Amino acid sequence: MRRRARGSALPSALIAVALTAALAAALADVARTELVLARQRRMAAAALAAADSCLATVAADLPVGWDFGDVLRGPDDVPGTADDGVLAAPPGCAAAARPPAGAASPPARLELTIDAQAASGRRRLTALVGRAREPGAPALLWLADTAALAPADGTLALDGRDPRDPAAPAWAAAAAPGDPAVLDAWLAGRAAVAPGTGAPITAQPPPLAALVARAAAAAGAGALGGAGPPAPAIVLVAGDLAVASPSAGAGVLVVDGTLDVAAPLTFAGLVVATRGLRVAAGASLTVAGTVWLGAPAGASALLADGNVAVARDPAALAAADALLALPRPAALLGLQDLG
Amino acid sequence: MIASRRGTGLVELLVATVLATVVLGMLTAAVGGGARLLATAGRRGEAEDTAQLAVEALLFDVRRAGYDPRGVGVEALAAADASRLVLRADLDGDGTVDAASEETITWVCNLAVRRLSRLVGRQSLPLADDVTTCALGYLDATGTPLSIPPGGLAAADRARVRSVTLALGLSPRGLARSATRLARVALRRAR
Secondary structure (H helix, E strand, C coil), X not given: CCCCXXXXXXXHHHXXXXXXXXXXXXXXXXXXXXXXXXXXXXXXXXXXXXXXXXHHHHHHHCCCECCCHHHHHCCCCCCCCCCCCEECCCCCEEEEEECCCCCCCCCCCEEEEEEEEECCEEEEEEEEEEECCCCCCCEEEEECCCCCCCCCCCEEEEECCCCCCCCCCCCEEEEECCCHHHHHHHHCCCEEECCCCECCXXXXXXXXXXXXXXXXXXXXXXXXXXXXXXXXXXXXXXXXXXXXXXXXXXXXXXXXCCEEECCCEEEEEEEEECCCEEECCCXXXXXXXXXXXXXXXXXXXXXXXXXXXXXXXXXXXXXXXXHCCCCECEEEEEEEECC | CCCCCCCCCHHHHHHHHHHHHHHHHHHHHHHHHHHHHHHHHHHHHHHHHHHHHHHXXXXXXXXXXXXXXXXXXXXXXXXXXXXXXXXXXXXCCCCCCCCCCCCEEEEEEXXXXXXXXXXXXXXXXXXXXXXXXXXXXXXXXXXXXXXXXXXXXXXXXXXXXXXXXXXXXXCCCCCCCCEEEEEEEECCCCC
């Protein structure tokens, strides 16, 4: 008769297995909880980034101007219709605009509501948009159209550095709607761009028609002078302007047509030509400030067979802005996340 | 006829005891190690979660600082030094900033008690304990850190702030390494 085996090996092994399994399960639970948290954070971060991206795109697409009345009227430009405040937005998000509480009419500020969705997460935020502190695009040449830009035989000297503050961010050489590579190619080899001047940028087109209307309403009575330091004034020319003798001016020069320069012209402030600028061989245009150009259909906004020099001059532009309030791009003033 | 042996001899007893002790020791060590690993993993996860939540709360608060729908000139940063930051926003658009509501948020690094707190209005909400590193910083538009004088940034310097940084380190007991975060959050205002 065999003696019955007694001992504790099996119970001990079972207890060990049970304890190890419990520990492993607890560890797995901790890991699973962290994974869930990480996944939720990733979704929230992706949705937040999508909302921020959407807001940046929508704000950049807002037209340059003085107020936001046109934005609130919607694409049909009629107030009180269903499309009021509806904004085009990138895929994956929706944007709507309304005036902030207590805003004047037309409002100088907008309240944008952005709803974005990405990676199964949703985010909603409200943003306040106003007008930028500096007028116009931060560029020496601001073109409404680059479709027919023609090469120039003359020289083009561009200096976007701030003469008062060399450490300040420099202006771009040129700005226009669309791909800035077009401007890059146009400037390459033809323009003498001062070191530090920024590369061409994308910008909304300048609101030239509205600017002409505002200049007309401001009753500009100035004119270009022949000699001596000119007093800043609004010079509005209805139709083309041909400069046939050496001239100078300061303030705002608005040509509601083509500015044809056939003699030296010096100007401090803002030069606007709704149908483009021509500088003949042997002539020159020297601007301390900035130049905003429209273009006739199918033609180049700038034909420079002579010499064109544009240098940034914040003081001259501020003087021009004081004479005639200039349009400004939209700028983000604040936001709050709504979850 | 040989009588059957009954009972346990001394040698057998000693051998069994030694073997049992060894096995129990191994089992205890294994289970204890696993338990410590579990506890450490839990503490690590909690510390990392706490640090991440603090960063996300700062992100939330700084992004909306200066929200001013009425355009009355709400100051985004009402006070700013290395251990204290007061953020303000007119969230309800009534033209005023309520000091007793979430329109005024205060962040306080108190290394003396190893705590990071977020005060919503006048209600203090501890965000993290076991804080060993907690420093707020302020950068201007070019990304240059602003020097913080005793008493904090002056109003002119606060207006220059474009982003806020937080260096945070949590070292709960039992963790060999701190849970650290270095966050930089830009204020959402272009001017």
